[in-house]
Amino acid sequence: MNNVVLIGRLTRDPELRYIPNTGTPVSTFSLAVDKPLSREKKQEMEAKGQPTADFINIVVWGKQGENCANYLAKGRLTAVQGRIQSRSYDAKDGTRRYITEVVAERVQFLEWGNDNSSNFGSSDSDFSGIDGFEPVDDDNIPF
Numbered sequence: 001m002n003n004v005v006l007i008g009r010l011t012r013d014p015e016l017r018y019i020p021n022t023g024t025p026v027s028t029f030s031l032a033v034d035k036p037l038s039r040e041k042k043q044e045m046e047a048k049g050q051p052t053a054d055f056i057n058i059v060v061w062g063k064q065g066e067n068c069a070n071y072l073a074k075g076r077l078t079a080v081q082g083r084i085q086s087r088s089y090d091a092k093d094g095t096r097r098y099i100t101e102v103v104a105e106r107v108q109f110l111e112w113g114n115d116n117s118s119n120f121g122s123s124d125s126d127f128s129g130i131d132g133f134e135p136v137d138d139d140n141i142p143f
Helices: 039-047 062-071
Strands: 004-010 015-018 025-034 053-061 077-090 096-109
Touching: 004 053, 015 062, 025 062, 053 062, 053 077, 062 096
Parallel strands: 053 096
Antiparallel strands: 004 025, 004 077, 015 025, 025 053, 077 096
């Protein structure tokens, strides 16, 4: 079984490319996932300049990859579900390079907007421009 679930913050904006000949979109980004450390251990590692997170490379194909490139940005909290993939290639200098990455099957945007506020409990201003919708005062609700 090869199944991975990660929640972390983007370390950079997603990069979107299109595969030549097929035009298939593919987006790549890196996710910083906090290590499960006690407060004391985390402070100790930070004092020594050691990372307190793992940095995982993510690949997202198709329409979902385009959505990631259009709506995600550096620092946004994101959940990724997918599988681990290992591959290798020959670099320009002739050395063999190995890469381990997560190929995302599902990406969930956990934060929206410029203020990094959660998408839960959205404000009533979301519907203010639509006829028939208006904010309701909680005191007027009969239950």
